[in-house]
Amino acid sequence: MITIPAGSFEMGLNGVSPNEKPTHQVTIATFAMGKTEITQAQWKAVMGSNPSYFAACGDNCPVEMVSWDEAQDFVKKLSEKTGKQYRLPSEAEWEYACLAGGKNQFCGGDSMDAVGWHSGNKNNPTHPVAGKQANTFGLFDMSGNVSEWVQDSYHKDYTGAPIDGSAWQDDDKQRVLRGGSWNYPPQLTRAAIRFGDKPSNHFNSNGFRVARALP
Template sequence: MVYYSSDKAKGALAALEEKKWKAIEELEKTMILVKGGCYQMGDTFGDGYEDEKPVHEVCIADFYIGKYEVTQTQWFAIMGDNPSEFNGCDNCPVENVSWVDVQDFINKLNNSPLTKGDRGLYRLPTEAEWEYAARSGGKKEKYAGSNSIGSVGWSGCYAKTHPVGQKKPNGLGLYDMSGNVWEWVQDYYDKNYYKNSPRNNPSGPNSGYERKGVVRGGSGSYPIHSSRSAKRQWYHHFTRRSDVGFRCARTP
């Protein structure tokens, strides 16, 4: 067993706190303000699945969302571990994290004395916020920023994740909302939710059968069709997969 002097222990603790501060600072600097508005949510191209129907109008209030998916470096700084299967790539998205794991990350982030309090608490985006942001503020875009996947997302034939921000951003300056990894959102999954969704700031059903949670955006290992902005997918809240990560949101 190795014993450290008091000064060395303090130095190690200070180094950890510095890493945490840098991670939080990076998250703060890369939160993008999305101005609210109304848009047509769902299968606007007519090539989707039943749970993407009916197309319906949704109105969203202003919110912040991460420019990038949360990275392995940022996760490690807050949580002290890196669960990612494709680790060794600090700037790749963290993956292999469940919805429950992500809530733990967000709670630790919000409870850190280093987190600034001049805006609302960190959280996951709602499904409606996520799609509005992916569509560059509600535009009719098949993928996040384009009607073709090649320039904006890693999808269809990639067996690993890629560093965030390597493809082109969408119209709001957001990267990798199509492909790379699926992204957890806050909502429970209900295949029929769109039939009864409220118009203003929908936050999903109050509960979900077997704790199913929504993921959005597709991944590199899924077919290109799964990276459409309208595509809905679900996993159980405790599911961990090497192609599922997340990005943060925040209320102004």
């Protein structure tokens, strides 16, 4: 886990996709975030099985074929095992951690080839975590490899979004995915890109990383 320092940032991006605006200032409290996406080995250690379509990629590859609902089961069991309260990051926490105080196009820089796996450089679908350049906070694969579930319900834009870093939750029709994945072109792995999907859906391009509050 990496400690993410408290701070404020401008969330979203005007002029690209309607669901990325309006930009708005958000204040984030200190929290901890997974250095990498949850791996197949980590999932198996907590849940006892491996749902991954790309299981042959190996223990150090991100777990995928995991729904938002199943990610909730994982963080609950991990919390019970460790005595620490793990959860999914909020969408605001995710973007703040991705940008790490900068304004790069991708999480960690302006070259997607340097920071993550996408449809133009993947060779294989998923790859072992931490194989590309980390961002300033020391987080790997925030752009690409697998898309990451966050806690929030999906909204068509940021009108009315919280400004305190908390998750924006009002229904279970769709939940948010961030970061893009191995089967997306670079323009769909940008720091501001966001998608929604049903919380029960499974895809071999979707995974997650964990977070927890700090005192």
